[in-house]
Structure formats: C-alpha cells, structure tokens
Amino acid sequence: MDRQAAAADDTASGGAERSRVLIVTAVAAERDAVLRGLNGSVRFDVIAAGAGTAAAAAGTAAALAAGSYGCVICAGIGGGFPGRAPVGSLVVASEMTDAGLGAETPEGFRSAAELGFGSVTVPAEHGTVQALAAALAAAGLAVSTGPVLTVSTATGTAGTAAALAARHPEAAAEAMEGHGVAVAAQRFQIAALELRAISNPVGPRDRAAWKINEALDALTAAAAILLEVL
Ligand SMILES: O=C(O)c1cccc(C(=O)CC[C@H]2O[C@@H](n3cnc4c(=O)[nH]cnc43)[C@H](O)[C@@H]2O)c1
Numbered sequence: 001m002d003r004q005a006a007a008a009d010d011t012a013s014g015g016a017e018r019s020r021v022l023i024v025t026a027v028a029a030e031r032d033a034v035l036r037g038l039n040g041s042v043r044f045d046v047i048a049a050g051a052g053t054a055a056a057a058a059g060t061a062a063a064l065a066a067g068s069y070g071c072v073i074c075a076g077i078g079g080g081f082p083g084r085a086p087v088g089s090l091v092v093a094s095e096m097t098d099a100g101l102g103a104e105t106p107e108g109f110r111s112a113a114e115l116g117f118g119s120v121t122v123p124a125e126h127g128t129v130q131a132l133a134a135a136l137a138a139a140g141l142a143v144s145t146g147p148v149l150t151v152s153t154a155t156g157t158a159g160t161a162a163a164l165a166a167r168h169p170e171a172a173a174e175a176m177e178g179h180g181v182a183v184a185a186q187r188f189q190i191a192a193l194e195l196r197a198i199s200n201p202v203g204p205r206d207r208a209a210w211k212i213n214e215a216l217d218a219l220t221a222a223a224a225i226l227l228e229v230l
C-alpha cells in the first residue's frame with residue numbers, strides 16, 4: 001500500500017485495525033510538520049506539549065490517561081553529534097537517556113543510576129527502531145540510530161559537547177523531551193520511540209545557523225513513513 005493509500009485507509013476505517021499512536025512534540029511548528037506528513041490519518045494524535053522534560057512528561061501522561069494508544073513517539077528537531085548525525089538527517093533513538101540527572105562530585109558528574117537513586121535510560125524496542133530506520137533509509141532519507149540524550153540546557157560550547165560525548169560515546173543526538181515522554185509511556189506500559197530531525201550540530205552555539213526549516217521538512221518526510229511502519 002502506498003503512503004496516500006495508507007492514510008486514506010486509516011481515515012476510512014477510523015484506524016480500527018491497528019492501535020492508535022500518540023506523537024508528542026515540544027512546539028507547534030514541530031507538531032504541524034508531523035501533521036503535514038501524516039496526511040490526515042486519524043490513527044495518529046499529535047500534540048505540542050511544551051519544551052523540556054517536565055512539560056513533555058506531563059503532556060504525555062495527560063494524553064495517555066485520556067485516550068487509548070499502542071505507542072508513543074517523541075518527535076521534533078534536535079542537535080546532532082558531529083560524525084554521527086549531520087544536519088538535515090534523522091535519528092531514531094535506540095534509548096532515551098536523561099544526561100543531566102545526577103550529581104557533581106569531586107571526581108566529576110555521576111548519573112542518578114551510578115549513584116543508585118534511579119534509572120536515567122528507557123530503551124526503545126530494538127525491532128521497531130530497526131524497522132523504522134530501515135523504512136526511512138529505503139525512502140531515501142539519511143538516518144542513524146543511537147542514544148538520544150535529554151538535556152535541560154542545550155549544549156553551547158565545545159567543552160560541554162566533548163564532556164557529553166565522553167560520557168555517552170554512542171550518543172547520536174540531544175534534545176529536551178525524549179526521556180520525559182518515555183518515562184510517562186513506561187508508567188502506562190506503552191512502548192516509546194524518539195524521532196529527531198537534526199537542525200544543528202551539538203557544539204558551540206550558533207543559533208543563526210540552525211537549519212530549522214530543513215529539519216522540519218525532514219520531520220514531515222519521516223512522518224509519512226510512520227504511516228507505513230506503525
Ligand atoms: O524558531 C523556530 O521557528 C522553531 C521551530 C521549530 C522548533 C523550534 C525550537 O526551538 C524547538 C525547541 C526544541 O528543539 C530541540 N532542540 C533542537 N536543537 C537542540 C539542541 O541542540 N539541544 C537541545 N535541544 C535541541 C529541543 O527538544 C527543544 O525543545 C524553533
């Protein structure tokens with residue numbers, strides 16, 4: 001079934017055969033980019049819950065309490081780690097990790113997990129991550145998989161970028177909501193994914209150089225593929 005047919009099928013059937021999907025973005029521009037790609041499919045609900053992990057978790061939990069969903073996706077733009085996720089490409093998270101939850105010690109940062117007061121990572125279901133990444137690649141989109149870090153402060157210096165990369169050598173991207181969405185989904189025993197379209201490199205801040213429109217276009221293209229995979 002091609003993409004338009006898949007959307008039409010969902011629209012006509014009310015999505016009765018397959019479970020509903022909740023997509024959570026931070027801001028309205030991201031929500032609208034996703035909606036453009038979904039082409040009117042009624043099987044997907046897309047909300048802009050606000051920036052940051054608290055808003056994302058609260059918005060996700062409220063939506064999951066009000067509706068019935070089989071899967072939750074945190075989607076939006078993000079920063080890509082150089083050499084792993086170039087600007088304009090997509091990242092499907094293998095895990096959603098809170099990179100800031102922990103404590104500074106004389107020996108350096110220690111995560112909450114290392115300190116024994118909680119997990120900082122929610123893994124994504126491996127088969128779904130691989131299937132989505134393969135479908136995105138088959139559609140001609142540049143895509144990588146790897147941990148996506150949830151941060152409260154967007155990285156703005158080479159030093160912070162290097163420190164994060166040293167602590168998370170596999171990390172592909174950073175953003176501000178994924179771990180919050182994933183923790184809320186976990187509470188409801190629902191699978192979570194994170195999909196990021198890269199607008200900027202993780203590194204010295206140069207906001208004027210962020211390719212937001214390119215990233216939003218990539219997000220739209222990726223949303224069209226979600227129709228086929230989920
Ligand atoms: O100004 C705009 O037109 C505009 C359009 C869409 C999105 C934005 C945002 O600023 C979204 C904020 C959202 O983006 C994520 N993000 C993007 N890059 C990074 C980064 O390098 N480090 C951390 N987060 C990043 C993040 O999830 C924010 O919530 C603006």
